[in-house]
Amino acid sequence: xxxxxxxxxxxxxxxxxxxxxxxxxxxxxxxxxxxxxxxxxxxxxxxxxxxxxxxxxxxxxxxxxxxxxxxxxxxxxxxxxxxxxxxxxxxxxxxxxxxxxxxxxxxxxxxxxxxxxxxxxxxxxxxxxxxxxxxxxxxxxxxxxxxxxxxxxxxxxxxxxxxxxxxxxxxxxxxxxxxxxxxxxxxxxxxxxxxxxxxxxxxxxxxxxxxxxxxxxxxxxxxxxxxxxxxxxxxxx
Amino acid sequence: xxxxxxxxxxxxxxxxxxxxxxxxxxxxxxxxxxxxxxxxxxxxxxxxxxxxxxxxxxxxxxxxxxxxxxxxxxxxxxxxxxxxxxxxxxxxxxxxxxxxxxxxxxxxxxxxxxxxxxxxxxxxxxxxxxxxxxxxxxxxxxxxxxxxxxxxxxxxxxxxxxxxxxxxxxxxxxxxxxxxxxxxxxxxxxxxxxxxxxxxxxxxxxxxxxxxxxxxxxxxxxxxxxxxxxxxxxxxxxxxxxxxxxxxxxxxxxxxxxxxxxxxxxxxxxxxxxxxxxxxxxxxxxxxxxxx
Numbered sequence: 001x002x003x004x005x006x007x008x009x010x011x012x013x014x015x016x017x018x019x020x021x022x023x024x025x026x027x028x029x030x031x032x033x034x035x036x037x038x039x040x041x042x043x044x045x046x047x048x049x050x051x052x053x054x055x056x057x058x059x060x061x062x063x064x065x066x067x068x069x070x071x072x073x074x075x076x077x078x079x080x081x082x083x084x085x086x087x088x089x090x091x092x093x094x095x096x097x098x099x100x101x102x103x104x105x106x107x108x109x110x111x112x113x114x115x116x117x118x119x120x121x122x123x124x125x126x127x128x129x130x131x132x133x134x135x136x137x138x139x140x141x142x143x144x145x146x147x148x149x150x151x152x153x154x155x156x157x158x159x160x161x162x163x164x165x166x167x168x169x170x171x172x173x174x175x176x177x178x179x180x181x182x183x184x185x186x187x188x189x190x191x192x193x194x195x196x197x198x199x200x201x202x203x204x205x206x207x208x209x210x211x212x213x214x215x216x217x218x219x220x221x222x223x224x225x226x227x228x229x230x231x232x233x234x235x236x237x
Numbered sequence: 238x239x240x241x242x243x244x245x246x247x248x249x250x251x252x253x254x255x256x257x258x259x260x261x262x263x264x265x266x267x268x269x270x271x272x273x274x275x276x277x278x279x280x281x282x283x284x285x286x287x288x289x290x291x292x293x294x295x296x297x298x299x300x301x302x303x304x305x306x307x308x309x310x311x312x313x314x315x316x317x318x319x320x321x322x323x324x325x326x327x328x329x330x331x332x333x334x335x336x337x338x339x340x341x342x343x344x345x346x347x348x349x350x351x352x353x354x355x356x357x358x359x360x361x362x363x364x365x366x367x368x369x370x371x372x373x374x375x376x377x378x379x380x381x382x383x384x385x386x387x388x389x390x391x392x393x394x395x396x397x398x399x400x401x402x403x404x405x406x407x408x409x410x411x412x413x414x415x416x417x418x419x420x421x422x423x424x425x426x427x428x429x430x431x432x433x434x435x436x437x438x439x440x441x442x443x444x445x446x447x448x449x450x451x452x453x454x455x456x457x458x459x460x461x462x463x464x465x466x467x468x469x470x471x472x473x474x475x476x477x478x479x480x481x482x483x484x485x486x487x488x489x490x491x492x493x494x495x496x497x498x499x500x501x502x503x504x505x506x507x508x509x510x511x512x513x514x515x516x517x518x519x520x521x522x523x524x525x526x527x528x529x
Binding site: 051052053072073074077078082083085089090091092093094098101102103105106110150154 | 401404405407408411412414415416417418419420421422423
């Protein structure tokens, strides 16, 4: 309860363009909450607004008792909300290890860097082999893993993953989702943005469907699996 | 053979002088896509601060260097707070900051002109005498500049590679949004980068004026050459620009000896044209999209 991520009446966008409006939803602590919806309907914008990369225009974002909206990105991550952005956004000229260490940049995370690094290597053993490779030269799946590993290094309270399967081969997607399932079993709070609704339904405790920048439907993953007409209406599948 | 070493020595000195001013420009461009056109005025300010501290206040050379570096670093921070910072998120930041810093540089030069007058002054922070090895004559001042430049480059490399703040600078340069998501306060990084660049400009101004003399507009020519080196190396490539600076120093020394001094700048520009045709992104550059 104390670590729930609560979004109320949120509006956000870019320049003159408004993307999100009147959005209210909750991501409960210790559970995996998935955001699904068609492309261009505000899933990524929501994560960017939560992490402070763009400013919320109206409404409020809270983590537990603390108000997050209005804080700059560097302050939001200091409060424990870690955003693994779409397209990885690695530091291309740094090695894998340097990228991971950047994840633990803030003093609180830096103090337990070694311990967490071992945990990350246990979870993503491939990163240990690639430790000294320059990020730019990695394959798409490896880059994604570095992105997730870097997010884990921050030892945050909420992990936000933006389309972790985007552009990857099916077998690599399976590997990534096994990692996410492992994080869920470990009881981490995860906010997952996923375009593939069935994949999200299979793994999520709670699913929120975004349409035209606002909440169209909420339910459990199992409920979503039993509502094919929803998917047809909103996602055309 | 003696001529060869003589050219090598003067070319490396020239390159070392260029490297100090170029690295400051490259660092700022690499971190924030900003061409600081007031870099030349900062160099003049550094030179005059050393002169003022030593000749005006009668303090020792170390104090002269220190005051110059601190004042110019402070002006660097001021450039961030008053000019670059407020326009950072505006459209067309690169163009705006380019023009704004031209204006700031002109103001700074005018202030120097008003404070110190238009007559050339000798730079007191210079060492007389020379060293003769076989038939090669090396002024001690040139050797000092070479050593100083190498020490500065090594210190900067150490800072960027090994320190926490250095990692923050590199992260910001490589991906600003990602750096913010890691908790890096990019505003602090930008202010710091401009401070370091200002400090390097001060050292550069002192070395340039110690080889010629102090003038309010003395920074114009070295800044132009620093830009040329930046373009040849690839804008924002810090280690590449050091190599390019040394290469261009040697190139200039060779041209000056073989073809004549009056052709050195023209052939430098020719070299830039060739490089831009051959590799438009610079020798060490990689293609990159516009970031802001």
